[in-house]
Amino acid sequence: MASKGNASLRAARQALGFRSQTALAEAVTEAARQIGLRIEVASRTVRRWESANPPWPHPDHAAALEALFKRPVTELGFSPPWTDEMGDERTGQKFGDTRSRLPLRHRGFGTAASHLPASVAQEFATITASHRRLYWSTPAARLHRLVADHAQFGFELLPQVSSAAETVLARAVSESSLLAGRLGFFDLQQPELAQPSLVLALQAAHEAGDSLLGAAALAHMAFAPAFSGDPSRAEEARERLRAARAFASRGNANSETMAWLDAVEAEVETRFGDPRRALALLQHAEKIVDEHDSESHPSPEWFDWFSPVRLAGFKGNTLLLAGRGREARETLEQVLTVLPEGDTKQRSIYLAxxxxxxxxxxxxxxxxxxxxxxxxxxxxxWYATAFDRIKAVRHSLTQWESLPSVRELDARLYDWHTTVNSLVG
Incomplete structure (x- = not known):
């Protein structure tokens, strides 16, 4: 009698020498750590995976399984919950929701017969570059849907292009997914949208062999635990950054990229209560940025969210959270003087x-x-992150509520336009 359960996963487990479900759980946990994911897989989870009707793995679990077995999860006995191309009205899926539409693999990278011309990859990458530029000036909610759908589309194209074009396409998919993650986290302030996009960005970076994109995805994953307000998540954020630094080193990152990682780590340490460590990191970042030679070692085109000016903005925020008001204000005023006019999102943050x-x-x-x-x-x-900072500052003005300037601020803060935008994002 044929044994019941997920025979594909069981056979793959045994082929790698894991005699028990507990051994596989430990191996998947270790594989996750090696790609920068901080998860713990229990033996009961493996037991469900090897059951007759295994559930579709969580994105982080799927990434770890694929890293361990070197094959898509669809070849390990898992069937994705999306089985057709039905639209939002039929699936009941929320507008812009990528949680179920961004699997780590759809039919497996490079597993289907290639039949699309190589030019598809470059055309897809051209659109990705356009989205990157649109980020700075277009409404976030609408752009997020476009970018997330674009990333998903590219993801589905990957098995259909030649191996020569696959690297170009996978790199563009990673960049698009990274942008979708940035939009979800910073602009829309919905970490649940950002996480699967960032995991997909990491997986696509792996397929492209691009360690720098992998480092960027991992560093962005550190923001969610850092901004959560939960002190128990400090090690999670720090581990993501350690992984990001390892990937950056593997990718021969230039000093500008390493300075950004210093700045991200400074943000993490500030939010977990160590401004002294944060300021030391920023001092190191300033030093290596001053030594950066952009002509001999340029940054990737997609690395457009960081500059010496924005490093100074990180420093101003760190000084602020450290309670050093005058130094923070003077630093931020200098930043506002030299910040390019087109950087409206960052300007709104620095003003707050x-x-x-x-x-x-x-x-x-x-x-x-x-x-x-x-x-x-x-x-x-509109920029949700900036609005949240504005509201936080308004709350700190409570003792001066009788002042005309504060009353005038409230009239602006609760006008039709601002109120509606704050509710619909």
Whole structure:
């Protein structure tokens, strides 16, 4: 009598020498750590995977399984929950929701017969580059749907292109997924949208053999635990950054990339209560950025979210969270002076931070002026992260609520445009 259960996974497990489900659980956990994912797989999870009707693995679990077995999960006895190309109305899927539409692999990278011309990969990459440029000036919610769908489309094309074109296409898929993750986390403030996109970005970077994109995906994964407000997640964020640094080193990252990793780590350490460590990291970042030679060792084109000016912005925020109001305000004012006019999202953030610094200096009128400027920018280009910082500063102005400047700020903060945008994102 044929044995019941997931015979494909059981056979693959035994082929690798894992005699028990517990041994496989430990191996998958270790494989996850090697690709920068901090998960613990229990033997009962493996037991469900080897059952007659195995559930589709969580994205992190799927990434670890594929890293361990070197094959797509669809070849390990798992059937994806999406079985057709039905639209949103039929599936009941929420607008822009990528949680179930962004599997790590659809039919497996490079497993189907190639029949698309090599030019498809370059054409796809051209659209990816356009989305990258649109990020700085278009509404986030609409762009997120476009980018997430684009990444999914490229993902499905991967098995159909030649091996020569696969690297170009996988790299573009990784970049698109990374952008979708940035939009989900920073612009829409929905970490549940960002995580599967970042995992897909990491997996596609692996397929492309691009360690720098892998480092970028891993470093972005550190933001969710850092911003969670949960001290128990500190090691999770730090482990993602250790993995990101290992990938960056493997990819011969230039000093600008390493400075960005310093800045991300500084953000993590600041939010977990170690501003001294954060400022030391930023000092190191400033040093290596000053030594960076962009002509001999340029950064990738997709690495467009970091510069010496934005490093100074990181420093201003760290000084602010360390309670050093005057230094933070002076630093941020210098940043605002040299920040390019087109960087409206970052300008709205820096204005909100400068306002918070003014509150520390007990200067509510100046704080309100900065917040009004930030709201002017949000009226043209909504940015949820900036709005949250504005609200936090307004809360700190409670003792000055009777001032005309604070009342005028409230009139702006709760006008039709701002209120509706804050609710629909």
């Amino acid at each position: 931070d400068a306002a918070a610094a003014a509150v520390l200096e007990k200067n509510p009128e100046l704080a309100c002026r900065y917040l009004e400027e930030s709201l002017d920018l949000l009226a043209r280009n």
